Amino acid sequence: MIRRVLLVSLALATTAQAGPYRWPTSPAGVNAHLDHGNLTDYACGNNTYSGHRGTDIGVGRNTQVVAAAGGTVKHRTDGFGDGFIGSTDGGGFGNAVALYHGAGEETIYGHLTAGTGIPALGAAIACSDPIGRSGTSGNSSGPHLHFETRVAVSETGSYYSGQAEDPYAGPCSVAVSAWTNQNGGAPTATCAGGSTLVDDAAFVADVTIPDGTEVVAGVPFVKTWRLRNRGTSTWGAGYQLAHLDGPDFGAAAIAAAAAPGAEVELTATMTATGSGVVRSRWRMTHDGTGFGEIVWVEVAVVAAPSTDADGDGVGPGQDCDDADPATHPGAIEDCDGVDRDCDGASDDGLTRACCDTGLEACSGGAWGACSVECAPVDGDEGGCCQTGGDGVGAAGLGGLALAALVARRRTARAPARV
Amino acid sequence: MLRGTALVVMLGAACATPPGTEATSRAPLGPRPAVTAATWAALAADPSIAAIDGDVALACASAPAGTDASAPRCDAVVIGADGARAPLGRDDLLAAARLDATRLVLMTAGGELRVRAGGVEQVLARDARDPRVAPDRRLIAFTQYPAGGGPGGAPGRLVALDLDRGARWVIADDPLASSPFPIPGGDQVLYVSARTGLAALYVAEPGLAPRQLTNRGRRAVDAAFVPVPGRELAWLDASHAVYTATYDGVARLWAVDVATGAARELGPGRRPRAVAGGVEAVIAGAVRVLDGAAIVAALEVAP
Numbered sequence: 120m121i122r123r124v125l126l127v128s129l130a131l132a133t134t135a136q137a138g139p140y141r142w143p144t145s146p147a148g149v150n151a152h153l154d155h156g157n158l159t160d161y162a163c164g165n166n167t168y169s170g171h172r173g174t175d176i177g178v179g180r181n182t183q184v185v186a187a188a189g190g191t192v193k194h195r196t197d198g199f200g201d202g203f204i205g206s207t208d209g210g211g212f213g214n215a216v217a218l219y220h221g222a223g224e225e226t227i228y229g230h231l232t233a234g235t236g237i238p239a240l241g242a243a244i245a246c247s248d249p250i251g252r253s254g255t256s257g258n259s260s261g262p263h264l265h266f267e268t269r270v271a272v273s274e275t276g277s278y279y280s281g282q283a284e285d286p287y288a289g290p291c292s293v294a295v296s297a298w299t300n301q302n303g304g305a306p307t308a309t310c311a312g313g314s315t316l317v318d319d320a321a322f323v324a325d326v327t328i329p330d331g332t333e334v335v336a337g338v339p340f341v342k343t344w345r346l347r348n349r350g351t352s353t354w355g356a357g358y359q360l361a362h363l364d365g366p367d368f369g370a371a372a373i374a375a376a377a378a379p380g381a382e383v384e385l386t387a388t389m390t391a392t393g394s395g396v397v398r399s400r401w402r403m404t405h406d407g408t409g410f411g412e413i414v415w416v417e418v419a420v421v422a423a424p425s426t427d428a429d430g431d432g433v434g435p436g437q438d439c440d441d442a443d444p445a446t447h448p449g450a451i452e453d454c455d456g457v458d459r460d461c462d463g464a465s466d467d468g469l470t471r472a473c474c475d476t477g478l479e480a481c482s483g484g485a486w487g488a489c490s491v492e493c494a495p496v497d498g499d500e501g502g503c504c505q506t507g508g509d510g511v512g513a514a515g516l517g518g519l520a521l522a523a524l525v526a527r528r529r530t531a532r533a534p535a536r537v
Numbered sequence: 538m539l540r541g542t543a544l545v546v547m548l549g550a551a552c553a554t555p556p557g558t559e560a561t562s563r564a565p566l567g568p569r570p571a572v573t574a575a576t577w578a579a580l581a582a583d584p585s586i587a588a589i590d591g592d593v594a595l596a597c598a599s600a601p602a603g604t605d606a607s608a609p610r611c612d613a614v615v616i617g618a619d620g621a622r623a624p625l626g627r628d629d630l631l632a633a634a635r636l637d638a639t640r641l642v643l644m645t646a647g648g649e650l651r652v653r654a655g656g657v658e659q660v661l662a663r664d665a666r667d668p669r670v671a672p673d674r675r676l677i678a679f680t681q682y683p684a685g686g687g688p689g690g691a692p693g694r695l696v697a698l699d700l701d702r703g704a705r706w707v708i709a710d711d712p713l714a715s716s717p718f719p720i721p722g723g724d725q726v727l728y729v730s731a732r733t734g735l736a737a738l739y740v741a742e743p744g745l746a747p748r749q750l751t752n753r754g755r756r757a758v759d760a761a762f763v764p765v766p767g768r769e770l771a772w773l774d775a776s777h778a779v780y781t782a783t784y785d786g787v788a789r790l791w792a793v794d795v796a797t798g799a800a801r802e803l804g805p806g807r808r809p810r811a812v813a814g815g816v817e818a819v820i821a822g823a824v825r826v827l828d829g830a831a832i833v834a835a836l837e838v839a840p
Contacts, residue, residue: 199729
């Protein structure tokens with residue numbers, strides 16, 4: 120008890136208040152606070168462990184981490200994988216950023232995931248700017264963000280000079296909080312200037328061209344990603360999905376517009392060259408600054424076909440059946456249960472005209488009943504004037520050939536008319 | 538007991554004497570692991586096994602989720618040929634490895650590097666972290682902090698102990714160096730550093746400047762970035778290693794040539810260990826052998 124009183128007195132007499140800082144990530148609980156000695160946290164509780172110099176925020180993997188205040192990148196490490204307790208990667212912080220805010224004040228963000236937008240050394244960072252995503256690199260037992268505030272840091276010396284200070288004010292800590300709003304122990308995401316807008320993006324799905332899709336060198340393909348605006352800002356002017364690294368496949372940045380929480384599909388026409396498995400990575404940017412999850416298109420590029428076995432003008436790699444000249448991209452679908460146009464679906468909802476004013480639909484490779492009844496003609500046993508899969512009956516070849524041709528269109532694109 | 542004590546005295550006496558750089562006898566790699574492939578796969582599937590070195594596993598009861606806590610309650614467990622587990626009965630370890638037939642190397646959560654023989658332990662070093670024993674069991678390499686320090690920003694440095702010669706020297710006086718892996722048969726040590734801001738593999742040799750092997754000229758993670766190892770690395774020979782790179786929860790195997798710096802991804806997998814003719818690794822839950830000659834050949838054409 121006596122010792123605790125002494126600790127409080129010492130804490131109240133410490134250096135000037137740091138910050139103010141905003142909460143540096145999504146709302147989350149604290150797994151461990153700074154240790155004020157004897158396993159005591161700022162509120163004189165025991166949510167800490169011996170010698171802990173920061174605040175362990177319990178966010179899962181790949182949660183956006185943002186700058187708690189404006190500053191300059193004084194230290195950064197990137198490229199480490201998942202860590203473990205006892206790892207000394209990056210001095211124990213794994214992938215980390217230290218932002219110097221001036222006047223000896225600094226914030227450290229540790230255990231980030233590699234390659235998640237960790238800014239370059241010396242970069243100027245504004246409050247709420249993304250600086251990486253959470254992870255478990257370095258000396259870490261699982262995904263979390265180690266957030267550490269330091270004071271009396273040398274502007275030109277080591278990023279780990281000075282000493283750690285608890286941003287939480289409390290009976291066993293400093294008297295004045297370093298948070299812009301400590302909010303009873305759940306600090307808010309309000310910057311010192313009041314802005315709380317955060318740019319963030321999450322990958323949802325590969326709408327087209329999933330990883331490993333085979334494409335032919337020199338043949339354009341259309342890539343579409345679905346992303347979700349996971350931040351609090353509204354995407355519009357200045358927001359783009361931009362090429363990050365790897366080949367750009369000849370595609371330019373894609374403008375993006377989405378309200379917070381909304382999903383958006385972003386599409387580019389690309390053309391690969393060379394051969395082998397190639398990955399092109401892309402990332403959302405706001406006025407040129409990257410944010411959010413990195414997305415990619417990964418294709419297996421094959422050389423342009425040197426032979427076309429079935430002579431239909433499309434060679435291996437694009438032709439889904441290079442032994443059948445009636446099957447290739449662009450071919451006309453038939454009601455035969457076969458994917459003639461290589462789009463992954465057979466029959467494609469075919470319809471055809473019947474009985475002058477009727478319509479019959481293809482299902483499972485066979486034509487169904489006509490939608491209207493009419494008198495039988497020569498040779499017909501049923502109640503309709505034309506039956507059979509070839510569209511040719513006794514009512515006159517010229518008119519029926521036209522009917523069959525029109526019927527081969529997808530009804531969704533062009534309703535059949537005779 | 539006597540052997541362990543003698544070792545400590547010997548190391549203490551030679552503490553300030555770095556080894557020369559003359560050629561030393563090349564000891565063969567360690568014996569074929571006594572643990573069977575089936576047991577190896579079972580250990581890999583056991584979430585309580587945090588690491589394994591030969592027949593010595595580090596078994597952890599539980600870890601506090603999402604902290605930098607230094608007390609994950611781990612014990613060393615010796616695995617028998619039949620797969621039986623013999624725990625030491627401790628709960629304060631961060632690392633354990635086989636030193637020789639009768640001795641283990643342990644590291645406590647308090648940072649003490651110890652050698653254990655016949656139930657008796659002697660301290661080799663204090664304020665230490667992340668030790669690794671060479672496959673030929675001659676060198677121990679680890680990170681050492683200033684007195685009373687530990688990971689979490691304090692500047693550490695990499696240190697090597699030569700158990701044959703009783704020497705101790707600084708591998709790399711680099712506060713961002715980590716994960717030292719002694720290269721079999723000599724004084725070289727492979728390690729990781731983020732001194733450029735980006736993690737990369739380096740080789741240190743007494744008397745020579747560190748040599749960067751991978752990610753030269755890079756400053757950010759890009760498509761050509763070569764990942765770095767965590768705990769797991771197996772030596773094919775004195776030049777080629779296979780390691781696990783676990784990023785964002787996904788473990789993949791990589792191979793590196795420490796003479797040329799060439800590196801190549803081998804595919805998904807983890808827990809590599811050296812066996813005759815190559816490396817065994819756990820791939821999709823089963824132990825598979827990766828042909829050493831094929832790996833070396835692939836590295837010869839790797840970028």
